[in-house]
Amino acid sequence: MNNLIYFVFGVIVGGVVVFVLMRKQGNGSPKGRKLMEVQAEEKEIHIQKIMQHFAGQDKMTNEDVQNLLGVSDATATRYMDELEKEGLVRQVGTSGPNVYYEKIS
Numbered sequence: 001m002n003n004l005i006y007f008v009f010g011v012i013v014g015g016v017v018v019f020v021l022m023r024k025q026g027n028g029s030p031k032g033r034k035l036m037e038v039q040a041e042e043k044e045i046h047i048q049k050i051m052q053h054f055a056g057q058d059k060m061t062n063e064d065v066q067n068l069l070g071v072s073d074a075t076a077t078r079y080m081d082e083l084e085k086e087g088l089v090r091q092v093g094t095s096g097p098n099v100y101y102e103k104i105s
Contacts, residue, residue: 047082047083050079050083053068054089054103059101060080060100061100062076062080062099063076065079065080083101087104088104089101089103090104
């Protein structure tokens with residue numbers, strides 16, 4: 001009988017812990033979903049700005065993207081990697097300050 005009580009108590013405590021952690025992270029809440037939607041929309045706007053910027057020039061560097069959008073080096077790199085995977089740009093160079101991206105026509 002004691003084992004059953006401990007088991008039920010453990011399940012209840014575990015459920016409460018999971019519930020609290022999920023709320024803290026925003027998962028499942030309208031605010032959490034809203035934030036993800038806003039971030040996705042912002043990312044799409046940034047990608048569009050990058051492609052519009054390519055209309056006026058043949059190449060861009062990671063630093064150009066950072067200055068254009070006001071984002072970090074890592075974020076600029078992620079954006080350019082995504083555009084490269086989509087076949088919209090091509091990276092020239094492998095690493096360092098000599099790397100730039102060309103728009104694929």
